Amino acid sequence: MMSELRELYQEVILDHSKAPRNFKFPEGANRSAQGDNPLCGDNLTVKIVLDGARVVDIGFQGSGCAISQAAASTMTEMVKGKSTDEINAIFENYHDVVMGKAEINEELLGKLAVFAGVAEFPMRVKCATLAWHTMQQAIRGTDEVATTE
Amino acid sequence: MMSELRELYQEVILDHSKAPRNFKFPEGANRSAQGDNPLCGDNLTVKIVLDGARVVDIGFQGSGCAISQAAASTMTEMVKGKSTDEINAIFENYHDVVMGKAEINEELLGKLAVFAGVAEFPMRVKCATLAWHTMQQAIRGTDEVATTE
Amino acid sequence: MSTQGLPEAGTAGAGAPGRAGAKAFDVQRVRADFPALRQIVRGKPLIYLDSAATALKPQCVLDAVNQVYARDCGNIHRAVHLPSQRATQSFEAAREKLQAFLGAARPEEVIFTSGTTQSINMVAHCFGRARLKAGDKILVTGLEHHSNIVPWQMLCQAIGTELVVAEIDERGEVSLQDIEDKLKAGGIKLVAFAHVSNALGTILPAREICALAREYGAVSLADGAQAAPHLAVDVQALGCDFYALSAHKLYGPTGVGALYGRFELLDSLPPYQGGGDMIRSVSFAGTTYAALPNRLEAGTPNIAGVIGFGAALDYLASLDLDAARRHEQELFRYADEGLRAIDGVRRIGTADKACGALSFVMDAAHPHDIGTVVDMEGVALRTGHHCAQPVMTKFAIPATARASLGIYNNRADIDALLASVRVVKEMFS
Amino acid sequence: MSTQGLPEAGTAGAGAPGRAGAKAFDVQRVRADFPALRQIVRGKPLIYLDSAATALKPQCVLDAVNQVYARDCGNIHRAVHLPSQRATQSFEAAREKLQAFLGAARPEEVIFTSGTTQSINMVAHCFGRARLKAGDKILVTGLEHHSNIVPWQMLCQAIGTELVVAEIDERGEVSLQDIEDKLKAGGIKLVAFAHVSNALGTILPAREICALAREYGAVSLADGAQAAPHLAVDVQALGCDFYALSAHKLYGPTGVGALYGRFELLDSLPPYQGGGDMIRSVSFAGTTYAALPNRLEAGTPNIAGVIGFGAALDYLASLDLDAARRHEQELFRYADEGLRAIDGVRRIGTADKACGALSFVMDAAHPHDIGTVVDMEGVALRTGHHCAQPVMTKFAIPATARASLGIYNNRADIDALLASVRVVKEMFS
Numbered sequence A, B: 001m002m003s004e005l006r007e008l009y010q011e012v013i014l015d016h017s018k019a020p021r022n023f024k025f026p027e028g029a030n031r032s033a034q035g036d037n038p039l040c041g042d043n044l045t046v047k048i049v050l051d052g053a054r055v056v057d058i059g060f061q062g063s064g065c066a067i068s069q070a071a072a073s074t075m076t077e078m079v080k081g082k083s084t085d086e087i088n089a090i091f092e093n094y095h096d097v098v099m100g101k102a103e104i105n106e107e108l109l110g111k112l113a114v115f116a117g118v119a120e121f122p123m124r125v126k127c128a129t130l131a132w133h134t135m136q137q138a139i140r141g142t143d144e145v146a147t148t149e
Numbered sequence C, D: 001m002s003t004q005g006l007p008e009a010g011t012a013g014a015g016a017p018g019r020a021g022a023k024a025f026d027v028q029r030v031r032a033d034f035p036a037l038r039q040i041v042r043g044k045p046l047i048y049l050d051s052a053a054t055a056l057k058p059q060c061v062l063d064a065v066n067q068v069y070a071r072d073c074g075n076i077h078r079a080v081h082l083p084s085q086r087a088t089q090s091f092e093a094a095r096e097k098l099q100a101f102l103g104a105a106r107p108e109e110v111i112f113t114s115g116t117t118q119s120i121n122m123v124a125h126c127f128g129r130a131r132l133k134a135g136d137k138i139l140v141t142g143l144e145h146h147s148n149i150v151p152w153q154m155l156c157q158a159i160g161t162e163l164v165v166a167e168i169d170e171r172g173e174v175s176l177q178d179i180e181d182k183l184k185a186g187g188i189k190l191v192a193f194a195h196v197s198n199a200l201g202t203i204l205p206a207r208e209i210c211a212l213a214r215e216y217g218a219v220s221l222a223d224g225a226q227a228a229p230h231l232a233v234d235v236q237a238l239g240c241d242f243y244a245l246s247a248h249k250l251y252g253p254t255g256v257g258a259l260y261g262r263f264e265l266l267d268s269l270p271p272y273q274g275g276g277d278m279i280r281s282v283s284f285a286g287t288t289y290a291a292l293p294n295r296l297e298a299g300t301p302n303i304a305g306v307i308g309f310g311a312a313l314d315y316l317a318s319l320d321l322d323a324a325r326r327h328e329q330e331l332f333r334y335a336d337e338g339l340r341a342i343d344g345v346r347r348i349g350t351a352d353k354a355c356g357a358l359s360f361v362m363d364a365a366h367p368h369d370i371g372t373v374v375d376m377e378g379v380a381l382r383t384g385h386h387c388a389q390p391v392m393t394k395f396a397i398p399a400t401a402r403a404s405l406g407i408y409n410n411r412a413d414i415d416a417l418l419a420s421v422r423v424v425k426e427m428f429s
């Protein structure tokens, strides 16, 4: 049992949750969205410098559990500099992996592979995806609050 | 089992239900009340000629099952000419008998003893008491509709 | 032979009985799944002909409820622990089962309620108060259950809308022409009608009524409490905006029902009750509400009940429902003919298309006395106004005796009913 | 040693633990009555510390529900047949059991609902819309569950009443002086407060609050969802006008609750929902309503749920409840001390008088992570805002982890909790 837990809380995740990267808003951000998980109280704001269809810079702020903080932190590292098409492809695989619906595409996910353990914890899927939903909302430029419901 | 049924639907009851006595309103009635059983649709109106504390005349109209019609019919026969105190004493025993809570006081109930079988049929107690509740409402002179709830 | 009893084409999914290729329905096997049928009542095996009031439950429903209480005993949606996770998953799975059963487009269109009554009150409150105004009209029919009358009367009293009634004829049918005329006259913003009448068995032309409502700009609500157990329901094919039903009449637990609502419409409604689970965020400065379906499901729901409802839907899905419905229709016809053949019995509700419930009165005995006598014969049926007093008024009777069918009834049940009715006749004449 | 955990005198019925003559409480015997405790979760026997969310059910509740579905499967109040008779009798017997449990004066003062949430919404709707008007004030406290906030906010939005909040202090207590000041300022027509807080465990001085409300001409409503399982409730001694509770937190089924209302007040309210069973007579010309309790119980109720609730009340009546409550209080203190002794753990809610729930946060880990880790240790507790977001805001935390007690918990459960919290600490620091 404890091995599943180690699988969930991998070093990378603990590390990112304790010292989240890009935990500040980028200068010149032209896109922003807020996300929250009403059932557990997690909330975060993602701001992006979007140039055409490319995420030039990104940062976030907010509070949440280790999974959601680490997910946000690794996400910012992962998407910075990428096009929205590339980002969509990554999120699609990431989402399916944490839902337990697909195998990891290592090439696509890279470091994000550490989130595979989430699939064993259905109640934590939302924690792993909130930041991503919020980021996509920001890119779409809609004003709605993203939620994970 | 059928014997309980014969006990319930005694000849006297069937007879009164088919040919209810005092099934008309007495002339000079100075008291009236309406009763209904919202759950089964039975309803009746009782009118009384009350002289002081004595029921000089009484009649009823309405529709209902055999038990409720026979109860109303036998009631009118029973209370005509009696004082409200006498009537209360009769109803008290009658009520307790049909509820299965007391033995019959033959002297008091007379012909009403045929209703003893109702005690075996809890869902029919209301049928046996609606007319009585309505009559008492009429004597009290309140305007409310009597119900058996 | 009357054609009464044939299900409505298109929504009923049943063909003529005995047609080539139709599988036989194994009612004996089905009966074995219902533990309540194994009991002896008044010295005789129970003959249950009161399914329109509440249906018996198959063992798998008992087992599902039991499993929630004996194992997956956690509140839903909010905890990370395993019993709660399991309960949450079964709860949401039940929503998807009901979505499939009703043919709804999305699971969020299914709101769990405590029953048909609450489903209709929810529409009266949320849609009624938000969208209707004084002078607007609400059309109902003359055969409605009180649950589809009183909420509208209460709304009318609160906000000044008006109730318009499409009366029924002497067979217990509504007239589409009459409904169209009333819509044409203008002002009707909502049409609320029973898909099947609980007092008369009449199957209403639901698809046509919904189409008329839409044509004249009114929203439609079908009360499916009696239809869901007997007809194949497809809310999209019916074209209704709202559909209400109760689990306990559909072989499921008590205290559960559902409201289907077309997504865009449902999503535009304010919440019904306030409380846990229906919010996005609460503060004394201002509260925001959750998305569907949670917004309309305040508080801890009937978790075991909903999961048991899911088990009932699984059970129905495991049967050949077309065959079951043909079986019920045959039985309906058999009972109808048997009752009519008894001198002094008058059937109430003789619509061309009917199912489920057979009401009757007798010259010799009041319905209440019929009920007591047949109960002593071990036959459970219902007597009274069936929460449809306007129907009683229309037929100028105080009440009826009503036999109603479930998938577990067989010819022997009907034979017992007919025999017991003959006992009544003998006894009172 | 803190005096935290001592039940309120007068309503709690518990004395000091270990006092002379106090019977020992046989928790092992009680545990054997709860089938959910026999399961293995994550390879370990379930440690259930989430009773504030929903309590486990004793076998007799399962049996009672089962008996309704397997035998007494009839709708209530209207049929003459035997299954319906039996169900009706058990249903009304449950009302009398709850009357006794709450110390209500008459059975008609007990209205069955689908839960605390519905009970409070019923008062907001029926009392609120009939009796309050724009500008009237409603007082709640800062520790309320969303169920005792949102219905009032919705009412305020609908009719223009205003919400006044008696804030809590850093221990999670309300101030009677503050409440009196607010009442003195005028305009408050209703005081709605939790008898016990679900997030903090605080026991509110219910009797004093109700007396103040009465003194200043306001009606009082106590939300007893968390109090009923832990304190001896006597609505007449408390002097409250309304009392709301849920069966599922009181070892009973889901989808059932009740509203107690003082007869004269309750009897003066208009109906909540319209439908079957709540009417005296229905016609399109005009409908009249039934007497209490039926007027407020529209539609087919949760029959099996209510009867199961009756069985839960019987079960509680079979125990030495004073001893059970002393046992719970000792355990509460034991858990409180154990949690405080772990470095990096901070208890949230440290009122003088508390019971049931122990909230805490940790420096090392977010509550959600605590929940997942302890769940893997087989310990079920709850993490989140507990439907009390204003409490979280007040303490400036996103959420807490909450352990909550039932009569079946023992020291081993608390030891397991403490051990699993130490695992969390190790894991995240």
Ligand SMILES: Cc1ncc(COP(=O)(O)O)c(C=O)c1O
Binding pocket: C276, C299, C300, C301, D052, D053, D114, D115, D116, D117, D118, D145, D147, D148, D194, D196, D197, D198, D223, D225, D226, D246, D248, D257, D387
């Ligand atoms: C204090 C309090 N009030 C109200 C409620 C709502 O109860 P229910 O969800 O059973 O309606 C709860 C339970 O979550 C509670 O703890």
Ligand SMILES: Cc1ncc(COP(=O)(O)O)c(C=O)c1O
Binding pocket: C052, C053, C114, C115, C116, C117, C118, C145, C147, C148, C194, C196, C197, C198, C223, C225, C226, C246, C248, C257, C387, D276, D299, D300, D301
């Ligand atoms: C046609 C119809 N509508 C509504 C209802 C009310 O259903 P419930 O009592 O389950 O809320 C019933 C059942 O009595 C019914 O037959």
